[in-house]
Amino acid sequence: MNKLLTSLLMIGVVAAMAGAATWANFSDIETSTGNTFTAGTLDLVGQVTQVHSGSGTTTVYNPGGGANFYWTVSNIAPGSAGTDVWTLTNGGSIPGNLTIALTTTSNENTLMEPELALNDNVDDGELDNQMTFGLVRTNPDSSTNILVTAGSTIAVVETALDAEIRLMGSGEVIIYTLTWTLPDITNNNFVQSDSLVLDINFVLNQ
Amino acid sequence: MKSALTAILTIAFVSSLLGAGTLAYFSDTETSSGNTLTAGTLDLKIKDGGLIWRDGIATAEWTLSNMKPGDSTYGSIDFKNFGNLYANHMEITANYTITDPPGPESDTQENTPADEMASEMVLTNMVYAYDSTEVDVLPLISDENGNGKKDLYDLKYGGADNLPLSQVGVQRSSIDMTVQLNPDAGNNFQGDTLNLTMIFTMNQHSSQ
Numbered sequence: 024m025n026k027l028l029t030s031l032l033m034i035g036v037v038a039a040m041a042g043a044a045t046w047a048n049f050s051d052i053e054t055s056t057g058n059t060f061t062a063g064t065l066d067l068v069g070q071v072t073q074v075h076s077g078s079g080t081t082t083v084y085n086p087g088g089g090a091n092f093y094w095t096v097s098n099i100a101p102g103s104a105g106t107d108v109w110t111l112t113n114g115g116s117i118p119g120n121l122t123i124a125l126t127t128t129s130n131e132n133t134l135m136e137p138e139l140a141l142n143d144n145v146d147d148g149e150l151d152n153q154m155t156f157g158l159v160r161t162n163p164d165s166s167t168n169i170l171v172t173a174g175s176t177i178a179v180v181e182t183a184l185d186a187e188i189r190l191m192g193s194g195e196v197i198i199y200t201l202t203w204t205l206p207d208i209t210n211n212n213f214v215q216s217d218s219l220v221l222d223i224n225f226v227l228n229q
Numbered sequence: 230m231k232s233a234l235t236a237i238l239t240i241a242f243v244s245s246l247l248g249a250g251t252l253a254y255f256s257d258t259e260t261s262s263g264n265t266l267t268a269g270t271l272d273l274k275i276k277d278g279g280l281i282w283r284d285g286i287a288t289a290e291w292t293l294s295n296m297k298p299g300d301s302t303y304g305s306i307d308f309k310n311f312g313n314l315y316a317n318h319m320e321i322t323a324n325y326t327i328t329d330p331p332g333p334e335s336d337t338q339e340n341t342p343a344d345e346m347a348s349e350m351v352l353t354n355m356v357y358a359y360d361s362t363e364v365d366v367l368p369l370i371s372d373e374n375g376n377g378k379k380d381l382y383d384l385k386y387g388g389a390d391n392l393p394l395s396q397v398g399v400q401r402s403s404i405d406m407t408v409q410l411n412p413d414a415g416n417n418f419q420g421d422t423l424n425l426t427m428i429f430t431m432n433q434h435s436s437q
Contacts, residue, residue: 091260136284220264
């Protein structure tokens with residue numbers, strides 16, 4: 024009985040000693056807090072300017088962007104010419120692909136007597152046939168590319184813009200410069216009071 | 230049957246995930262719509278003393294019936310630009326045809342050329358007026374047939390160009406013209422009729 028009691032005590036002592044050793048081991052805890060996930064931004068900023076020479080009156084709406092930014096030129100005549108500049112900036116923090124869609128509308132508006140004298144009709148305007156255009160892209164590194172040679176029709180400009188896919192890094196700027204003229208040609212009277220409308224969507228996709 | 234249904238459900242679920250992912254990519258669109266180029270207008274209307282401005286006058290302004298050498302007729306036409314562009318200048322020319330019926334016996338030339346009769350229709354007075362300024366037009370017409378006079382032949386082939394217009398306010402002007410059958414015209418023109426069309430052109434540019 025004594026032997027049994029002694030054995031149990033020994034086991035208890037050894038166990039207690041072993042336990043004391045375990046609790047004394049070194050330990051260190053590090054934390055990694057503040058890990059965050061912040062979404063980047065993709066913010067296309069557009070601006071526009073318009074200047075012309077010859078007959079006409081220019082008005083520019085929202086030139087700094089923030090809303091539909093566009094221009095109008097009224098009362099142009101053969102000999103009138105102008106330059107429109109769209110400046111596009113990737114104001115976000117991540118790169119995106121810029122694409123462009125241009126649609127044009129040619130309006131006859133009022134049929135003037137000089138137009139009637141040429142047997143003009145109300146079907147559509149002729150300004151898109153008589154006006155000529157050129158288009159240049161200025162890249163983020165300030166290099167330029169002639170997308171449409173001056174003297175081309177608006178249909179050529181439409182095709183060129185619709186084909187555009189340009190990668191824009193954060194803060195990068197791409198500029199499109201459209202030049203136009205209404206040349207002095209035979210039967211200019213066809214276009215009296217006619218109008219040509221350019222609707223453009225600039226889209227920056229991630 | 231059960232495994233087929235599971236496959237279909239799985240495909241549908243994956244598809245919906247793909248769709249959601251595509252729509253969720255970042256995108257920003259800026260619009261520049263309504264950029265408009267509009268042509269102006271240049272619309273000349275004329276009148277001959279009445280109140281109504283017209284695109285051409287069918288009523289004769291210069292008429293001489295049973296005229297004889299030395300007879301003359303006077304007429305006046307007003308011009309106004311109804312367009313919204315300023316024209317640079319006016320230009321006046323003429324066109325004509327001749328009617329030379331057979332006879333009378335005293336008509337010493339049948340089938341008289343129109344140019345020949347027009348050369349005998351002499352412009353004795355032609356004054357263009359705009360604002361408060363009058364311009365003597367005759368010196369501006371070249372003597373195309375070299376007969377020492379300014380006549381309808383010269384007006385047709387040379388014309389009177391670069392007649393000025395006011396560049397402020399409403400553009401209005403007028404022409405006063407007197408035509409005389411040359412006192413020295415011979416019997417060649419007896420019974421003949423010269424049908425005259427006056428042509429007035431308002432031009433946008435100085436090069437025209």
